[in-house]
Amino acid sequence: MAGEPEQKADAVASSSPAVPLNDLKRGYEALAEELEAAATRVLRNGWYVHGPEHQAFEREFGEYLGGVECIGVGNGTDALEISLKSLLPSPGSVVVTAANAGMYSSTAIRRAGLIPRYADVDPETLLLTPESVEAVLGDDVSVVVVTHLYGRLADVAGIRAVARARGVAVLEDCAQAAGAGEPGRRAGGLGDVAAFSFYPTKNLGALGDGGAITTRRPDVAEQARRLRQYGWEAKYRVGQDGGRNSRLDELQAAFLRVRLPHLDDWNQRRREVIARYVEAADGVRVRVLPASGADHVGHLAVLVAQDRAAVRAALDAAGIQSDVHYPVPDHQQAPFVDHFASVSLPVTEEMAGRILTLPCFPELGKDEVDRVCTVLRDL
Numbered sequence: 001m002a003g004e005p006e007q008k009a010d011a012v013a014s015s016s017p018a019v020p021l022n023d024l025k026r027g028y029e030a031l032a033e034e035l036e037a038a039a040t041r042v043l044r045n046g047w048y049v050h051g052p053e054h055q056a057f058e059r060e061f062g063e064y065l066g067g068v069e070c071i072g073v074g075n076g077t078d079a080l081e082i083s084l085k086s087l088l089p090s091p092g093s094v095v096v097t098a099a100n101a102g103m104y105s106s107t108a109i110r111r112a113g114l115i116p117r118y119a120d121v122d123p124e125t126l127l128l129t130p131e132s133v134e135a136v137l138g139d140d141v142s143v144v145v146v147t148h149l150y151g152r153l154a155d156v157a158g159i160r161a162v163a164r165a166r167g168v169a170v171l172e173d174c175a176q177a178a179g180a181g182e183p184g185r186r187a188g189g190l191g192d193v194a195a196f197s198f199y200p201t202k203n204l205g206a207l208g209d210g211g212a213i214t215t216r217r218p219d220v221a222e223q224a225r226r227l228r229q230y231g232w233e234a235k236y237r238v239g240q241d242g243g244r245n246s247r248l249d250e251l252q253a254a255f256l257r258v259r260l261p262h263l264d265d266w267n268q269r270r271r272e273v274i275a276r277y278v279e280a281a282d283g284v285r286v287r288v289l290p291a292s293g294a295d296h297v298g299h300l301a302v303l304v305a306q307d308r309a310a311v312r313a314a315l316d317a318a319g320i321q322s323d324v325h326y327p328v329p330d331h332q333q334a335p336f337v338d339h340f341a342s343v344s345l346p347v348t349e350e351m352a353g354r355i356l357t358l359p360c361f362p363e364l365g366k367d368e369v370d371r372v373c374t375v376l377r378d379l
């Protein structure tokens with residue numbers, strides 16, 4: 001509706017259904033005092049862009065990820081686009097990516113003047129694999145984008161091995177996987193470069209838009225720092241073509257600094273919620289994708305059902321909100337459908353009609369989880 005604030009479907013207001021898919025207000029309330037103190041600090045400081053909060057967040061997030069360089073940007077899609085450009089791919093070259101990850105990588109690939117090519121995903125994990133990537137690699141490929149979908153670490157080492165053999169770089173899309181892995185081997189430090197989103201529903205969410213690029217490669221970090229700010233190598237001196245303005249603002253950086261120390265606990269809580277769903281769905285006609293262990297941070301609780309409409313109707317009847325991440329594979333999105341008409345991705349296409357996302361966020365109450373479990377058990 002005109003004039004209404006835009007929110008993605010997974011960021012619903014708290015007053016909606018009995019069990020909402022997400023409730024951002026609860027996340028604010030849990031840390032209200034600290035978040036408000038952080039906002040006040042920024043307002044009173046008078047430095048609103050690339051100030052001390054931003055510098056501190058870059059340092060703290062880089063340390064959390066195991067000593068990587070961190071470059072704050074405006075959102076996750078910008079992080080993907082600038083990461084791609086930082087790798088200096090040949091103009092017009094091909095980027096391999098998955099088609100089941102919400103069109104974000106495709107958007108960034110097009111914005112960077114590159115061409116997407118899709119690899120299919122594994123039917124158990126819904127992630128790219130070294131084999132599926134290798135099947136579509138060619139001399140025209142410059143980069144592979146690996147999305148840690150739903151919070152689960154993909155096999156970056158395996159994909160890197162097949163990519164490296166052809167001189168192809170690997171970009172991790174960590175938007176859904178902040179904190180996945182273990183200290184020293186975390187998402188964001190495994191490929192050549194990585195992109196994070198701090199969209200409010202993410203595991204590490206801001207109170208508005210935000211994003212970051214991380215890398216262990218000093219050359220890539222230098223390019224990214226230039227490209228996020230007009231291509232400047234020094235103030236008002238452009239050293240790199242293709243730059244733009246994408247900055248993580250000072251308020252969001254301050255909020256993220258309040259939230260980062262809680263990330264591991266929140267990720268654990270998400271895993272516990274998903275473990276309850278897995279247990280409840282044992283023996284019924286749906287499969288809940290498990291999220292156990294450090295390599296999964298339970299960003300989304302996703303089930304696979306033969307008859308998704310019936311499952312959704314049962315959830316609806318119990319006042320439980322659900323959604324689909326994502327209903328249309330990238331190669332079948334309207335602007336692409338003619339161009340990719342001959343592309344067939346059997347697993348991606350089948351799963352788009354079977355997946356369903358259940359409520360999962362750290363502040364979800366025990367009674368709410370019980371309510372979802374009752375519906376799952378009765379399926």
Ligand SMILES: Cc1ncc(COP(=O)(O)O)c(C=O)c1O
Nearest residue numbers: 075076077104173175176197199
């Ligand atoms: C996998 C993935 N990549 C990229 C993005 C883009 O992030 P943003 O919305 O901050 O641009 C998102 C989330 O929105 C995402 O889930």
